Amino acid sequence: MRTRTGFRSVLAAGVLLAGTASPAGAQSMRDVQQAAEARGLTTADLLAAAKTFTPTGMKDEYIIFSSGGHSGQVFVIGVPSMRLLRTIAVFTPEPWQGWGYGVGEEILADGDVNGQPNRWGDTHHPALSETNGDYDGQFLFINDKANARVAVIDLRDFETKQIVKNPLIINDHGGTFVTPNTEYVIEGAQYSTPWAQEYAPIHEYREKYKGSVTMWKFDREKGRIDESQSFAIELPPYWQDLSDAGKLVSDGYMFLNSINTELATGGIENKKPPFEAGVSMNATDYLHIIDWHKAEKVYKAGKTMEVNGFPVIPLNVVIEEGLLYLTPEPRSPHGVDVTPKGDFLVVAGKLDPHVTVYSFAKIKDAIANQTFSGKDDFGVPVLDFDSVVEAQVEVGLGPLHTQFGPDGYAYTSLFLDSAVARWTLGGPYASGHSEPDWTLVHKTPVHYNVGHIGAAEGDTVSPDGKYLVSYNKWSVDRFFPTGPLLPQNFQLIDISKQGSEMPVIYDMPIGVGEPHYAQIIKADKLDPWTVYPEIGWDPQTQAVDPWAPRPKMERVERKDDHTVEVYMTAVRSHFTPEHVVVKEGDKVIWRITNIERAVDATHGFCVPQFDINLSLEPGETATFEFIADEPGTYPYYCTEFCSALHLEMMGYFLVEPRE
Amino acid sequence: MVSLLDSIIGPRLDRAEIQQNEIRYGAPGFFLLVARLLLLVSLFVPFWHMELVAPQYPDNLHLIAYVNHLAGDVSEIDSLNHYIGMRPLGEAAQVERSIGVYVLIGFVMLLELASWVHSRWAVLLVLPALTFPIAFLVDLHLWMSHFGMNLDPNAPLSNSVDPFVPPVLGTGMVGQFKTIAQPGLGLILSSIASVFMILALYFHRRAYLPLLKAQKAQAKA
Known part of the structure; x- marks a missing residue:
């Protein structure tokens, strides 16, 4: 025994000597205890640290794609480390990625309305592309609530490829959600307005203001939304809210919540009920049940009207063709979330302490048997509430949004309670858990005012469980106060154990914008490029650009009296050429390729005082144009610290005055 | 003329005698056959590789030399080498690489x-x-010393790196890089082939020297 111990300690000493980072002497759990005591950490804290601490080089198991709120971006965050890996510029120019400072302008401009640039976005709901109802890791979609736009991000290079502006509406909220094979990207409207930004006085609300949902056809081959194959469905002028696509047994259907079935028009200044009261007057609002398979057929049969050049199935056709049914739902609802097998819909009404669970089978029966309790003001049949409800579960105050685990648990955020509730599903899910069906199991307090929640793959046909993140709106006292504007708080919750154990194990401040929804995908489903596949790659076309400058072809070429083309390459640590001389007033078409093949050998490129800054990742080529209208001497340089001679990576752009 | 050719190809044996001493007369040819096969295989595998180890390259950089081409991180090594004024690796041993395969096949034919x-x-x-x-x-x-000793004096870092010759086998240091040069499978196979050639020559001598001596004695007599 003694010799073995001796051997072990020699071995341990050897390991310590070999590891340069290890301090001299053996570390033991006693050191851990001392460090914990010094910082006042409990055993629970240490356990949380052990579950989340990610030493250098260790990679995350899951990746969060989070809306970036006002930043107009998407945030990419690792789980369980809760480290921000990067942001993806979408609706807003972003200098580090060079987005909107030489490249990306055309894509950004596709989101403009009537030539008016909209250079911010209110990103709300990201949607990962799906195959058979499961994330496939290929594309990400995100909406801009403020301007009713949808963007497409290619997850090979994490860059925005397309922005489409909805020609019908000003705002959206029920997007983005995808159908189970990403046939369509769903964009439900929000605040009703007349079609296509037209004017109509507020007293004509009932007649002129419209509700809608837009079905953007996604062309996976091209990686773009095909606007020519897309259409919208007119809905009553309720304020459609969140949506979700049916899956498996409910494939072909989609569901939208709504508020303001009261058709309130506000007017607090005229002593009329303010929106906050008028919109919440009724005890129930309407859950919209839409047969999108049938709607697609109606669209293809041409039973549409053109609005602002966009096909819309008018409400009378919607009703005639039986595309839309309503059923009452608890007022002021937020999420309508379809269970993993597609068999139930969970609706949380913020002003009702219950979640209401609808059975899709009962909805189908009610439609088939015409079990209507009546029609709404616009003639849409309303399914009898009692005949479609499966269960109501009291979970707590301010229920908002629901996600699912693999074991028959559902999780609902409770805004007013500042908590996340775990409750049980019944029916085919009953065998997954030991508690009675349709009952609250546990509530974990969060800090504070949770909006959406995201569980690992928790809105797919096969949720993973393990982790849930509470996307909290307020952080109040959780972090150092950064002035009166405080960060939001993403709290990681361990949901790997059943029953009442689901502790918060990490707080991540988000001080860049207010995220709304975020999806969590298993990291191994993503397969991003680490360098562009070939030198001369244009990320906007995802192909080699035949015009891309290549080594030995660098030059400054005068095309005519007022046009100059620059063909430039960048490699550690020089640009070729290093002198670019043009004449005052010349149009400069500048093409530049990063000819590096090494991972992370990104070069920046700025032309000062011309508002140009590019991020050129290995292999990438970019083209930008500008008018050299101000004579002068401008040093251009690499804006990414690329190498030991990074400072020297520069050149002179000389604009000669004309006589 | 005939006698010169005779003296080159040496004494001939009749079939019966070969069959009686199969091992004695078969061994040299067998070993040469093995050597030829090994050399032919070596054409398809790396002859040599160098690993460059530095903190910012967690997977290290690799330079792999075949008889007829270079592989691995050639462009990255070139882009680093330009800092110290070393010529691109592609300019080294161009003749050797263009004829290497034919030369080796020629050697096999000589065997x-x-x-x-x-x-x-x-x-x-x-x-x-x-x-x-x-x-x-x-x-x-020779190529490595030629390249390492003839650095461009106008290169960005020509002042900070002295001319150097990394060891053709074993480890060395250049800047922050540790170089580890090792024989590739091709070099190992061709070296084993050489051992078989030596064996072949030994058994060749044992088989034919007595016959030659006998021939000479006969001629004298």
Whole structure:
């Protein structure tokens, strides 16, 4: 025994000597205890640290794609480390990625309305592309609530490829959600307005203001939304809210919540009920049940009207063709979330302490048997509430949004309670858990005012469980106060154990914008490029650009009296050429390729005082144009610290005055 | 003329005698056959590789030399080498790489011939293939010293790196890079082939020297 111990300690000493980072002497759990005591950490804290601490080089198991709120971006965050890996510029120019400072302008401009640039976005709901109802890791979609736009991000290079502006509406909220094979990207409207930004006085609300949902056809081959194959469905002028696509047994259907079935028009200044009261007057609002398979057929049969050049199935056709049914739902609802097998819909009404669970089978029966309790003001049949409800579960105050685990648990955020509730599903899910069906199991307090929640793959046909993140709106006292504007708080919750154990194990401040929804995908489903596949790659076309400058072809070429083309390459640590001389007033078409093949050998490129800054990742080529209208001497340089001679990576752009 | 050819190809044996002493007369040819096969295989595998180890390259950089081409992180190594003024690797040993395959095939054919020659001329036919591994390393060393000792004095970092010659086998240091040079499978196979050639020559001598001596004695008599 003694010799073995001796051997072990020699071995341990050897390991310590070999590891340069290890301090001299053996570390033991006693050191851990001392460090914990010094910082006042409990055993629970240490356990949380052990579950989340990610030493250098260790990679995350899951990746969060989070809306970036006002930043107009998407945030990419690792789980369980809760480290921000990067942001993806979408609706807003972003200098580090060079987005909107030489490249990306055309894509950004596709989101403009009537030539008016909209250079911010209110990103709300990201949607990962799906195959058979499961994330496939290929594309990400995100909406801009403020301007009713949808963007497409290619997850090979994490860059925005397309922005489409909805020609019908000003705002959206029920997007983005995808159908189970990403046939369509769903964009439900929000605040009703007349079609296509037209004017109509507020007293004509009932007649002129419209509700809608837009079905953007996604062309996976091209990686773009095909606007020519897309259409919208007119809905009553309720304020459609969140949506979700049916899956498996409910494939072909989609569901939208709504508020303001009261058709309130506000007017607090005229002593009329303010929106906050008028919109919440009724005890129930309407859950919209839409047969999108049938709607697609109606669209293809041409039973549409053109609005602002966009096909819309008018409400009378919607009703005639039986595309839309309503059923009452608890007022002021937020999420309508379809269970993993597609068999139930969970609706949380913020002003009702219950979640209401609808059975899709009962909805189908009610439609088939015409079990209507009546029609709404616009003639849409309303399914009898009692005949479609499966269960109501009291979970707590301010229920908002629901996600699912693999074991028959559902999780609902409770805004007013500042908590996340775990409750049980019944029916085919009953065998997954030991508690009675349709009952609250546990509530974990969060800090504070949770909006959406995201569980690992928790809105797919096969949720993973393990982790849930509470996307909290307020952080109040959780972090150092950064002035009166405080960060939001993403709290990681361990949901790997059943029953009442689901502790918060990490707080991540988000001080860049207010995220709304975020999806969590298993990291191994993503397969991003680490360098562009070939030198001369244009990320906007995802192909080699035949015009891309290549080594030995660098030059400054005068095309005519007022046009100059620059063909430039960048490699550690020089640009070729290093002198670019043009004449005052010349149009400069500048093409530049990063000819590096090494991972992370990104070069920046700025032309000062011309508002140009590019991020050129290995292999990438970019083209930008500008008018050299101000004579002068401008040093251009690499804006990414690329190498030991990074400072020297520069050149002179000389604009000669004309006589 | 005939007698010169006779003296080169050496004494011939009749079939019966070969069959009686299969091992004695078969061994040299067998070993040469193995050597030829090994050399042919070596054409398809790396002869040499160098690993460059530095903190910012967690997977290290690799330079792999085949008889006819370079592989691995050539462009990255070139882009680093330009800092110290070293010429691009593609400019080294261009002739050797363009003819390397044919030369080795030629060597294999000489070995084929050697198995038909029963005199000391066989040594001359075997010698090029036998010494190939050493010639390869010497050539590599000469190119590395030529490149390492002739750095462009106008290069960005010409002041901070002295001319150097990394060891053709074993470890060295250049800037923050540790270089680890190792023989590739091809070099190992061709070296084993050389061992088989030496064996072949030994058994060749044992088989044919007595016959030659007998021939000479007969001639004298």
